[in-house]
Amino acid sequence: MDQTQNTEFFVKLLTEHQNRLYGYIYSLLGDRSRTADVVQETNLVLWRKFAEFDPERPFLPWAFSIARFQVLAHLRDHKRDRMLLNEELIQTLAEETEKEAERLGSFQAALRQCLQQLPESHQSLIEQRYLKSQPVNSIAETLNRSAGTIKVSLLRIRRQLAECVEKRLVEGSNG
Structure with a gap:
């Protein structure tokens, strides 16, 4: 350099x-x-x-x-x-x-890896809600879905991410 x-x-x-x-x-x-x-x-x-x-x-x-x-x-x-x-x-x-x-730092690295493993549609949903701070109703309108459906989808994605991150952290502490 x-x-x-x-x-x-x-x-x-x-x-x-x-x-x-x-x-x-x-x-x-x-x-x-x-x-x-x-x-x-x-x-x-x-x-x-x-x-x-x-x-x-x-x-x-x-x-x-x-x-x-x-x-x-x-x-x-x-x-x-x-x-x-x-x-x-x-x-x-x-x-x-x-x-x-x-x-x-370990948590953030694991979360980054888990986010990359999500389907693109789930990544987009997470980005809109949490990175761009868009309200659920606004996301629902854009995707032509109900707010309830978006909430359920986000809940499932968060659970999936939590399980993935936990698994990676356990693997990292054992390896």
Whole structure:
């Protein structure tokens, strides 16, 4: 990758995960002002260290580990401000949040795969209802079906997706 592609790749990853990074840091600090400061510092450190990032590995756990160190540095530098959280608690919260992010990532990957396995008509129905937030009545009108039929179809598709995702997650944890 040349420098421009590298920069674009970094910006794409950072913007894609910015909300989760903010949420992670906020979960550790519990203060919006401090979180904004630490997110800004974390972004700078991520930029400086991006050459060390292995693109074969997930971005978010790497970013979380850097964010955790930035939170700890912030706590150390602001000890006199009488914060409620100590470093040990921050470490515990960080580990739990990272595990949860990993579980969410696994869930999202499984859901993506399960969605791709659905018939095109079911994919379209899911897209209209949940990605485009179209009301059931509107979908029913477009497809010339009753709202009740659409609701039942969506229920069945959701159940099918839930079973598929659960199966994939079980397979993933055993493999």
